[in-house]
Amino acid sequence: xxxxxxxxxxxxxxxxxxxxxxxxxxxxxxxxxxxxxxxxxxxxxxxxxxxxxxxxxxxxxxxxxxxxxxxxxxxxxxxxxxx
Numbered sequence: 001x002x003x004x005x006x007x008x009x010x011x012x013x014x015x016x017x018x019x020x021x022x023x024x025x026x027x028x029x030x031x032x033x034x035x036x037x038x039x040x041x042x043x044x045x046x047x048x049x050x051x052x053x054x055x056x057x058x059x060x061x062x063x064x065x066x067x068x069x070x071x072x073x074x075x076x077x078x079x080x081x082x083x
Contacts, residue, residue, distance in 0.1 A: 010073075017072040022059035029055025 033051035037044055066075050 013076075014067075014072045017076045018063045018067060021063040021066060021075075022056070025059030025062060026052065026055040029058075 029051045033048045036047055036051075040047075066072065070078075
């Protein structure tokens with residue numbers, strides 16, 4: 001039972017880091033979409049949708065690239081040492 005708890009906790013930690021990486025890029029693309037819509041002075045749903053899709057795909061790509069190269073928990077520990 002103890003090993004089951006450790007593996008589920010490890011999966012939870014990795015999932016949290018993966019989502020953090022992916023959603024960071026989604027948030028950045030949301031800011032870009034907001035700036036473009038502000039410049040155009042209209043709420044353009046196509047621009048918002050395209051930027052959210054691009055941000056999602058790029059965030060998923062970067063999260064998977066980090067997961068396969070460095071590892072999510074090692075990446076998280078590297079981020080903690082920067083602070």
